[in-house]
Amino acid sequence: MSGALPAGIPLSRDYYESVVAPLLARHAPGLEHAAARLGSGSDVLGYDDAQSRDHDWGLRLTLLVEEGHAQEIDTLLAQELPPRFRGLPTRFATTWDPVVRQRVEVCSAAEFATSRLGLDPGSGLTLVDWLSLTGQAVLEVTAGEVFHDRPQALTALRERLEWYPHDVWLYAIAADWHRLGQELPDVGRAGLRGDEDGSAVIAARHVRTLLHLAHLLHRRWPPYGKWLARSAAALPGGDVVRLAVHEVLRARDWRSREAALADAIELLAAMQGAYGLPTLEPATEAFFDRPHVGLRGMPDLLAEQITDPAVRELPAGKGTAEQISDNVTVLVDAAARRRLVEH
Known part of the structure; x- marks a missing residue:
């Protein structure tokens, strides 16, 4: 089965389009959100291979929603996601979290940026902010493929992080x-x-x-x-x-x-x-x-x-x-x- 699996980015896109997006359309119609494969993992950079599947690889997705909706959508997905998709579990443990749970990361754009960068670039970046960034931290926000971005919040975030002054x-x-x-x-x-x-x-x-x-x-x-x-x-x-x-x-x-x-x-x-x-x-x-x-x-x-x-x-x-x-x-x-x- 593993040999027939696509790389992580196409898998995440398929997961979003076939499973997550229909759930949102049915239970939270009109919800403005961004969906992408962001964060950690070699697949975010497009460098994953068969060995990457031994940990932290699988049905992962980042879902950015407006402030205040994250817990609601996380609960919805925990309840409604099917047990498996494409032969893979939708709920699994990771190296940073031993709890078996669904791995669609749901948060606001500001919360996600802060989790990766240590700061929210929404109001601009100071000189110290720019100097404190690492390329890897920025890539975890900007490198992965975007599947949907109706409010353009993720696009705006990426534009602010395009490059140094x-x-x-x-x-x-x-x-x-x-x-x-x-x-x-x-x-x-x-x-x-x-x-x-x-x-x-x-x-x-x-x-x-x-x-x-x-x-x-x-x-x-x-x-x-x-x-x-x-x-x-x-x-x-x-x-x-x-x-x-x-x-x-x-x-x-x-x-x-x-x-x-x-x-x-x-x-x-x-x-x-x-x-x-x-x-x-x-x-x-x-x-x-x-x-x-x-x-x-x-x-x-x-x-x-x-x-x-x-x-x-x-x-x-x-x-x-x-x-x-x-x-x-x-x-x-x-x-x-x-x-x-x-x-």
């Missing part, structure tokens, strides 16, 4: 370049000292930063680590970026690793220029008189373009919450993310 975008890009520049020469320094393992570890850190930077340059929210490389490969020009970072990861010695890393940096620097942002050509240079590669003044070049006084006052190179920390426990905690960027 321009100066915050510049600041975030500069922060990734700053991080690259800080440890770029260390790839060669560790290797020259005979520490090929250390050189490879530092280079791998740079690859992750480059993949994050590629998303920023393309104005695409980056997902969390499991899907970062796959998502980057799907960006415009992503195949070239993918090949460039593979050369870094496959390098067997520090000299070839350093050269491949420099090539990847030049590629992204050229991409930055293609998007109309200031860049340097070349972006790399000799690190003083040592036989290592350093980064030219890319962070300062971008910082000079920032005009918003509040953004200009931010600490150079600190960046957004997900640039400051890659600790999952911190990044899934909205309050912890805010603490990172407030101080």
